[in-house]
Amino acid sequence: MSSEIDWSKLGFDYIKTDKRFLAVWRDGAWQPGTLTEDNVLHISEGSTALHYGQQCFEGLKAYRCKDGSVNLFRPDQNAARMARSCDRTLMPSVPTDMFIDACQQVVRANDRFIPPYGTGGALYLRPFVIGVGDNIGVRTAPEFIFSVFCIPVGPYFKGGMKPHNFLVSGYDRAAPNGTGAAKVGGNYAASLMPGLEAKKRGFADAIYLDPISHTKIEEVGSANLFAITEDGKFVTPKSNSVLPGITRLSLMQLAKERLGLDVIEGDVFIDKLDAYKEAGACGTAAVITPIGGIEHNGKLHVFHSETEVGPVTKKLYNELIGIQTGTIEGPAGWIVKV
Structure with missing residues (x-):
């Protein structure tokens, strides 16, 4: 797939990449997460995320450097903000170490989708937490999903920055x-x-x-x-x-x-x-x-x-x-x- 990508024409659109991270919260704790090829979530029709908006998300980028290494930009700040969003919506927060490790796993597993240095592109990561499980009342969910997926994105400004x-x-x-x-x-x-x-x-x-x-x-x-x-x-x-x-x-x-x-x-x-x-x-x-x-x-x-x-x-x-x-x-x- 990555060999077919024209890096010069990347926009900000969904592209299915190889792997994403998925973890479930149940019985009072986050279960060990895993990488999966499945980009479809299987959730209860009664999930609070669907009916009452009990969810939050983040956005951050990984950048290919001139020496071939890869930079994540301030992921600890995204983890902290997601924790605040989870607190506001009565969802269990994702520990910072777990958040950063999940992002790193996803970047490594999708290395071939990271736009080359100098193209102006980056690998955009979308972590999110949603309330799931069988429920219909207006209350916090019985279970939660934490996931991180990624897509390659191009420079926001085609032809440079313009007002x-x-x-x-x-x-x-x-x-x-x-x-x-x-x-x-x-x-x-x-x-x-x-x-x-x-x-x-x-x-x-x-x-x-x-x-x-x-x-x-x-x-x-x-x-x-x-x-x-x-x-x-x-x-x-x-x-x-x-x-x-x-x-x-x-x-x-x-x-x-x-x-x-x-x-x-x-x-x-x-x-x-x-x-x-x-x-x-x-x-x-x-x-x-x-x-x-x-x-x-x-x-x-x-x-x-x-x-x-x-x-x-x-x-x-x-x-x-x-x-x-x-x-x-x-x-x-x-x-x-x-």
């Missing part, structure tokens, strides 16, 4: 004290309609404001927002409804330690965008999507440019990609070799 425009949505992504900070499917189900509406109007995706006052930016599609002020500060929204992204966390540290910027977690008011000279969306899939402009109430606010990437955004992108692919030394503990 995209976004549309402010009138819909809310998550409730004020709801599950916005957990990586659960319901948040994404809520975003499907506004995301489609934005794309039909020619925008890359929707932007969501805070659900209480609708005055502050919270998230950009399924990614976090960052903005660079006119006086050179790195600002990213702080809210109980915002997903604490691993890329966002990493950019905050790099902005401070590598670029010497003041980093602020605070409010980004939709009516005060003139304070920012650059803006971007950040996440595992895209790393950084430069934001050209944001349309709100019929008016498009343009940041640095609709066609050119801002200098600070470009520096952050190059630094992060360099660390992930092994050409730049990263902070201690960021890279786990497979």
Whole structure:
């Protein structure tokens, strides 16, 4: 299969790979997991994941380095976030060691699917936990499945990074004290309609404001927002409804330690965008999507440019990609070799 893959044409689409990891929780403990070729889950029709949304997931990447080795980027942070999501949805958390070991097993078993160094691609890993077993009442499941599968994905930006425009949505992504900070499917189900509406109007995706006052930016599609002020500060929204992204966390540290910027977690008011000279969306899939402009109430606010990437955004992108692919030394503990 891998010999048939045109690495230059990889997108972000499902491709069946050789092996995936699967473990079951029952009788109060996780059972020993195993690698399997079966990419179909066999679960009860009464599974809480199907009826009540008791599930969560993660996303991280493995990168082929110039010397042929393979890097996992900050898997401990994904393990910690999944544990928080499990706690929020009354599911047993997956121990960090088990999480990282499962990811490493999956990467090794699917080595031939890792895009070569220099292609811009990576092996995307999707760990998830779901509530399963015979049940029909609104309560936590009697059993759970933890699984990790992977797919080869291409560079998010064909032809390099380019700014995209976004549309402010009138819909809310998550409730004020709801599950916005957990990586659960319901948040994404809520975003499907506004995301489609934005794309039909020619925008890359929707932007969501805070659900209480609708005055502050919270998230950009399924990614976090960052903005660079006119006086050179790195600002990213702080809210109980915002997903604490691993890329966002990493950019905050790099902005401070590598670029010497003041980093602020605070409010980004939709009516005060003139304070920012650059803006971007950040996440595992895209790393950084430069934001050209944001349309709100019929008016498009343009940041640095609709066609050119801002200098600070470009520096952050190059630094992060360099660390992930092994050409730049990263902070201690960021890279786990497979």
